[in-house]
Amino acid sequence: MSDLFTTVFLGALFFGAVTAAVPLLLAGLGEQMSEKAGVLNIGIEGMMIFGAYTGFLGAYLSESLWLGFATGMLGGIFVALIMVVLCVRYGLNQIVIGIGLTLGFEGLTALLHHFQFSRTYPRLPAAEPFPIPILADIPVLGPALFRHHLIVYLALVLVIVMSLLYRRTQLGLNLQAAGDKPAALDVAGVDVFRTRTIAVVFTGAMAGLGGAYLANIGAGLFVPFITNGAGFLGIVLAMLARGRPLWVLLGAMLFGICLGLTTALQVAGINIPTDVIQMIPFLAVMAMLVAFGRRSSLPAALGLPYERGAR
Amino acid sequence: MKKLIMTTVSALAVLGMSYSATLAADVEAIAILTPEEGTDYGWNQQGVDAARAAAEKAGVELIVAQGLGYGDVRPTLRELAEEGADLMIAHASGYNTSAPEIAEETGVAVAIVDTPEALKQGLIADYTLSGHEGAYLAGVLAAKTTRSKTVGVVVSGEPPSWNSQSAGFAQGVKATDPDIKVIYAVIGPAAYSDAAGGKRVTESVIAAGADVIFGQGNGSSFGMLQAVETTKAADGEKVMFIDVIGDKSSIDKGYLLSSVIWDIEPVYSAMIQDLKDDTFGTKSYAIGIKDDSVRLLKTPQVDEAVWEEVQAVREKMVSGELSIDPVFDAAEVRKLMSEVEE
Numbered sequence: 001m002s003d004l005f006t007t008v009f010l011g012a013l014f015f016g017a018v019t020a021a022v023p024l025l026l027a028g029l030g031e032q033m034s035e036k037a038g039v040l041n042i043g044i045e046g047m048m049i050f051g052a053y054t055g056f057l058g059a060y061l062s063e064s065l066w067l068g069f070a071t072g073m074l075g076g077i078f079v080a081l082i083m084v085v086l087c088v089r090y091g092l093n094q095i096v097i098g099i100g101l102t103l104g105f106e107g108l109t110a111l112l113h114h115f116q117f118s119r120t121y122p123r124l125p126a127a128e129p130f131p132i133p134i135l136a137d138i139p140v141l142g143p144a145l146f147r148h149h150l151i152v153y154l155a156l157v158l159v160i161v162m163s164l165l166y167r168r169t170q171l172g173l174n175l176q177a178a179g180d181k182p183a184a185l186d187v188a189g190v191d192v193f194r195t196r197t198i199a200v201v202f203t204g205a206m207a208g209l210g211g212a213y214l215a216n217i218g219a220g221l222f223v224p225f226i227t228n229g230a231g232f233l234g235i236v237l238a239m240l241a242r243g244r245p246l247w248v249l250l251g252a253m254l255f256g257i258c259l260g261l262t263t264a265l266q267v268a269g270i271n272i273p274t275d276v277i278q279m280i281p282f283l284a285v286m287a288m289l290v291a292f293g294r295r296s297s298l299p300a301a302l303g304l305p306y307e308r309g310a311r
Numbered sequence: 312m313k314k315l316i317m318t319t320v321s322a323l324a325v326l327g328m329s330y331s332a333t334l335a336a337d338v339e340a341i342a343i344l345t346p347e348e349g350t351d352y353g354w355n356q357q358g359v360d361a362a363r364a365a366a367e368k369a370g371v372e373l374i375v376a377q378g379l380g381y382g383d384v385r386p387t388l389r390e391l392a393e394e395g396a397d398l399m400i401a402h403a404s405g406y407n408t409s410a411p412e413i414a415e416e417t418g419v420a421v422a423i424v425d426t427p428e429a430l431k432q433g434l435i436a437d438y439t440l441s442g443h444e445g446a447y448l449a450g451v452l453a454a455k456t457t458r459s460k461t462v463g464v465v466v467s468g469e470p471p472s473w474n475s476q477s478a479g480f481a482q483g484v485k486a487t488d489p490d491i492k493v494i495y496a497v498i499g500p501a502a503y504s505d506a507a508g509g510k511r512v513t514e515s516v517i518a519a520g521a522d523v524i525f526g527q528g529n530g531s532s533f534g535m536l537q538a539v540e541t542t543k544a545a546d547g548e549k550v551m552f553i554d555v556i557g558d559k560s561s562i563d564k565g566y567l568l569s570s571v572i573w574d575i576e577p578v579y580s581a582m583i584q585d586l587k588d589d590t591f592g593t594k595s596y597a598i599g600i601k602d603d604s605v606r607l608l609k610t611p612q613v614d615e616a617v618w619e620e621v622q623a624v625r626e627k628m629v630s631g632e633l634s635i636d637p638v639f640d641a642a643e644v645r646k647l648m649s650e651v652e653e
Contacts, residue, residue, distance in 0.1 A: 012518030
């Protein structure tokens, strides 16, 4: 067994863990803003899968990963705008619309894939890594953590940006108020609809980017249902994180590492049922819920449509 | 009196034959339900293609309901029953609960997979297919191809059909060279469409030293193929891929070593015939190498001499000199792998 755990193998394992964590991180950060503003965005899975499709299409046609990320974000925003119109503007049930968007865009992308790619299954070339000088040469951890595509580091920077936004800016305060006491925000002269719209559109952009990353770098191709519930995991991470972007990062990394661990245990040949091994990432998230979730509180107006003047 | 009896018996016989003919004519349409599109060069495509061929052969209409996902298909089954399907082929192990329920509810016969104990005459048939003989040959081929003496098995789940092929592959490798390591990894509990997971796990298995990957997955197999195409083996050379069920040659970039090809048409044709004969749901169906319903794909990447050796093993199987028993249980499959610690 020990001869399996070479530097190359461990490096590949941790590299895979980071790759698996990034889409969850982006989806979780997006969902977090939406929930802060009082919109429970169940449709994030639909935003993610449409972002995966448009992101792959953009990258494939333009032969540029960056354009692919941009089209992925636009795809996510497109789905988010539907949510904005139906839930933020017209106040329809956020859960029902969210589920509808997810199912609808899963079906639509499967159909589009059927007509465009189902006979050719095009694959993208491997993404060019951006090695961080000196750090990338550290044994095991260097290749695993510091030889990723630039978008990975930008996602990490985004965690810091989001933390500052929530703590130090007026927009951060407005978002918080839109989720806790939207009427008070309205009285203060800030447009609640506009604030919630910004939050949902940001969620769409992040979910779309996460989907595009999953398709373009995680898999290198698009297949129907490729997100495999990653958007829903993003919702769990956002709820666990209690409004803290750093916790989303920690949760996403924990999940990614546990996924890597499941592969390591199998490759090492530990003879316990695979189903038990496969439960590890989910057990880890449940353990986090039990440990920290009890003290978590969700915004008071989460999931509730805002109606001006209503009591 | 005797004349009257003879006339009555003759009339009954004619009536009986007419009734049988009526039963035969009753199979007018069959339907197949697949979780993914029938264009995956694998499980779904082979199912749809086979159903189409069987329907054409029997002169019945085919209704295809594809890309249904892995959730609840009860509404679709009810709709197909209302549309007049006389047989509904539920082509996914995830449909094993809902399809028999709808069969009881509507009285329309269903065929399900991976549940041999669910047989019910006239109503429920099972086709737990096993390509283990073909997988054994794939194992022989892999053992004769590997440079690192390490091969990998990557699967998207552990349904019986996958298990028997994983086991067959490991047995073929070990029979050829007992010193070769077989690394086994499952992507997820039901990660059939998890292409990113397929790529991630395959890259890890390659990093552990494998230079031949035996991959079983639906959509996820494209992730495995992508990993093989973009990752070098430990010696800096190519990693080769062995697929199952379908033929990905047309989209291959030179990394497809072979595939364990299934032809399910004889199974579906037998089901239609059994439905006509009123023996549906009384027996199990099988595919195998003897009638070429399971066969190994030859690609340009296969060395000619090695192919001859593999064919020699196949001949032994066909003649009965070599017999491979299918292993369906996941725990038994893991025991056949090299790197398993008790």
